[in-house]
Amino acid sequence: MKRFAVAVTAILVLALSALPALANKFEDIKKKGVLVAGVKDSQPPFGYVDEASKQIVGFEIDLMAAIAEKMGVKLEIKPVTSSTRIPMLSQGEIDVVAATMTHSRERDKTIDYSITYFSTDQKLLVKKDGGIKSIKDLAGKKIGSAKGSTSEKNAKAAQPQATIISFETYPEAFLALKQGKVEAVTTDEAILHGLRNKDDKPDDFAVVGEAISAEPYGLGIVENESKLRDAINFALMDLWTEGKYQQIYNKWFGKDTKYYIPLTWTMELWP
Amino acid sequence: MHWDVVWNNMSYLLLGAYPKGPLGGLALSIVMALVGIFGAFWLGLLVGVFRLSKKAWLRVPALIYIEIIRGTPLLMVIFWFYFLAPVVLGKSLPGEQAAMIALIVFTSAYIAEIVRAGVLSLPKGQMEAARGSGLSHTQAMIYVILPQALFNMIPSFVNQFVSLTKDTSLGFIIGVTELTKAATQINNRTMNAPSEIFIAIAAMYFLICYVLTAFSRRLEGKINRYQARGR
Amino acid sequence: MAYQFDWGLVVSGEYGVMLADGLVTTLKISALSIALSLTLGTIVCVMRLTKVKALEWLSASFTEFFRNTPLLVQIFFWYFGSAAVLPVSWNKWLYAQDFEFAAGVISLTVYTAAFIAEDLRSGIYAIPKTQLEASRACGLSFLQAMGYVILPQAFRIIIPPLISQFLNLIKNSSLVMTIGVMDLTYMARQIESQTFHGFEAFTAATLIYLSISLLVSGAIQIYNVRVLRLGR
Structure with a gap:
């Protein structure tokens, strides 16, 4: 009995002492030569599985590849969802989150963020003939969103009389809208356009309403890794000034694409 | 109906991104099941034997293990290993590993009970004679x-x-690209054929499980005959 | 980064209420599904024994199919896939109701009914055949013989496996969170994503599930010993 107790204690002590020693993530990444980014795999055009190549592709993947190139390392991607991205980052399974994540104060308590790399507003996606014009029309109705997102909370605050139904991903929420299970899907305008334009009949749907909230996307970085954060911020700014950012943006959101959204904001640039 | 969606994505459903990327889809489900079966059998055997032990320090922990696991939904066990292992272990577990460990731990408690029932159903004379x-x-x-x-x-x-x-299939919830997750990825991209996709993967699971079930029934018949002869 | 525990979070205030709401939903969906699956399972089992080929075949395919496919896939099918199968007017009406809850109940009911039908069938096989023949000879119809003679005995035999099916159902109900039913697991996950205190939330949820299971199996133990005078 006693020996057993000793063994258990020893294992516990070992496990606890294995807690992260003071590390410098940036140096680690350089040494490994690999930057591991958590990206969406169900969110066209930010990140989704391409039918032909079966690889995850998208705006955020291209952006991360460019950042990794600037840092002189290879990019490895791992799929995340709205509810798994922060735990995976804090656990060190990924180095950076590039998954349509809004920079919020609440989240900033747990992780750090890069400067804004994409800016959008939270709006509503509805059926065109459904008679919904703004969030006010949704009292007593069902709204679809995704688990662990800011949209979920914002919608509840903006329309307390609605029921928010949260799915694993936004396309599932959109499917629920198509089938009439919810009256609206709410999240960032860029995602809503992506959902709408991906559909067989985009004209049946419309993005409506005034902005429920501003949604600046930042790349999520583990708390207190300032060297890594600097490297990523500098890479982002360089990409913008070199015009590489705009090139990637136009590839996914340009005029000729299914997801056309004009580039109306400018990145914060440090001299 | 859009059955073409299923056909066009068949190789993704079966193999995931393999060979150009990580193994996924049905193949990953099968790998997870095989690893799970192997691990759960041995762990379950060990716990089952402990549960039967006359020594309280082996029997009581085994009993607690079995009761706790069997009283908890598998989804919770998976969350434990995925979200919470890092807090306890100080080390993160990738989704595939977390799911497989959770499956092994969860199933082993049920295997342990089967082992116990099997041993208890033998005549006492066997042990005494041995x-x-x-x-x-x-x-x-x-x-x-x-x-x-x-x-x-x-x-x-x-x-x-x-x-x-x-x-x-529960690996889906923590993002493991097994068959169910592969299906939802395709469903989320195409969004016009949910029934077809889910019927197709249900048929795949059915095929595997039905073959196993039918196999088990035949074995049962054989074992019953064998025992009848022996007595 | 060291993890700061905050147990107060899950036992009081906004998040405590969320967990309590989730528990109520879990209990509601489980109770309804238990009642329905028992009914459906009995019907399916009796169909198997009617000696009418079509009914037998239907019953066998029902049990084989639903037992051998994952519950999660069935939940997705009923929730997302049923739109294409059912008539439009039915869908309209369904979606106006609490369809997430309904789809959850349907999935859990159908899945568990397949297992109950099999358990019940083995219970019936344990009853001597002569019982059915004797009741038929007394002038009872097949259904009367089943309802008054065979099933009451079979149910008594299968009480233990039946209870474990019900316990499985309660545990399986955690899967309905994937289609947005706000049950206990959904709420635990919500708290995790809003506060990043997953440890506390999942511990609380696990303890609640565990207490339900232990309470039910404890009650069965007492029933077995006191009422049926089984065991030591």
């Missing part, structure tokens, strides 16, 4: 009791492995 012929308790267990008990319980094991195969 001990009488000079074997130690452990030797008697390994050479006499367990082989018979495990043989009799083969159908129950197979049923438990069918459950485990179905349970690999």
Whole structure:
């Protein structure tokens, strides 16, 4: 009995002492030569599985590849969802989150963020003939969103009389809208356009309403890794000034694409 | 109906991004099921034998383990290993590993109960005779009791492995790209054929599980005949 | 980064209420599904024994199919896939109701009914055949013989496996969170994503599930010993 107790204690002590020693993530990444980014795999055009190549592709993947190139390392991607991205980052399974994540104060308590790399507003996606014009029309109705997102909370605050139904991903929420299970899907305008334009009949749907909230996307970085954060911020700014950012943006959101959204904001640039 | 969506994505459903990327889809489900079956069998056997032990310090922890796991939904066990292992272990577990460990731990508690039931259903004389012929308790267990008990319980094991195969679908919730996740990825991209996609993957799971179930039934018949002859 | 525990979070205030709401939903969906699956399972089992080929075949395919496919896939099918299968007017009406809850109940009911039908069938096989023949000879119809003679005995035999099916159902109900039913697991996950205190939330949820299971199996133990005078 006693020996057993000793063994258990020893294992516990070992496990606890294995807690992260003071590390410098940036140096680690350089040494490994690999930057591991958590990206969406169900969110066209930010990140989704391409039918032909079966690889995850998208705006955020291209952006991360460019950042990794600037840092002189290879990019490895791992799929995340709205509810798994922060735990995976804090656990060190990924180095950076590039998954349509809004920079919020609440989240900033747990992780750090890069400067804004994409800016959008939270709006509503509805059926065109459904008679919904703004969030006010949704009292007593069902709204679809995704688990662990800011949209979920914002919608509840903006329309307390609605029921928010949260799915694993936004396309599932959109499917629920198509089938009439919810009256609206709410999240960032860029995602809503992506959902709408991906559909067989985009004209049946419309993005409506005034902005429920501003949604600046930042790349999520583990708390207190300032060297890594600097490297990523500098890479982002360089990409913008070199015009590489705009090139990637136009590839996914340009005029000729299914997801056309004009580039109306400018990145914060440090001299 | 849009069955073409299913056909066009068949290789993704079967293999995931392999060979250009990580293995996924049905192939990953099968790998997870096989690893799970292997791990759960041995862990379950160990816990089951502990549960039968006369020593309280082996029996009581085994009992607590079995009762806690069997009283908890598998989804919770998966969350434990995925979200919470880092807090306890100080080390993160990738989704595939977390799911497989959770499946092993979860199924082992049920296997342990099957082992126990198998041993208890043997006549007491077996143990007494084995001990009488000079074997130690452990030797008697390994050479006499367990082989018979495990043989009799083969159908129950197979049923438990069918459950485990179905349970690999829960890997979806923590982002493991097994068959169910692959299907939802395709569904989320195409969004015009949910019924077809889910019917297709249901048929794939059914095929595997039905073959296992049918196999277990045949074995059951054979074992019953064997026992009838023996008596 | 060291993890700061905050147990107060899950036992009081906004998040305590969320967990309590989730528990109520879990109990509601489980109770309804248990009642329905028992009914459906009995019907399916009796169909198997009617000696009418079409009914037998239907019953066998029902049990084989639903037992051998994952519950999660069935939940997705009923929730997302049923739109294409059912008539439009039915869908309209369904979606106006609490369809997430309904789809959850349907999935859990159908899945568990397949297992109950099999358990019940083995219970019936344990009853000597002569019982059915004797009741038929007394002038009872097949259904009367089933309802008054065979099933009451079979149910008594299968009480233990039946209870474990019900316990499985309660545990399986955690899967309905994937289609947005706000049950206990959904709420635990919500708290995790809003506060990043997953440890506390999942511990609380696990303990609640565990207490339900232990309470039910404890009650059965007492029933077995006191009422049926089984065991030691």
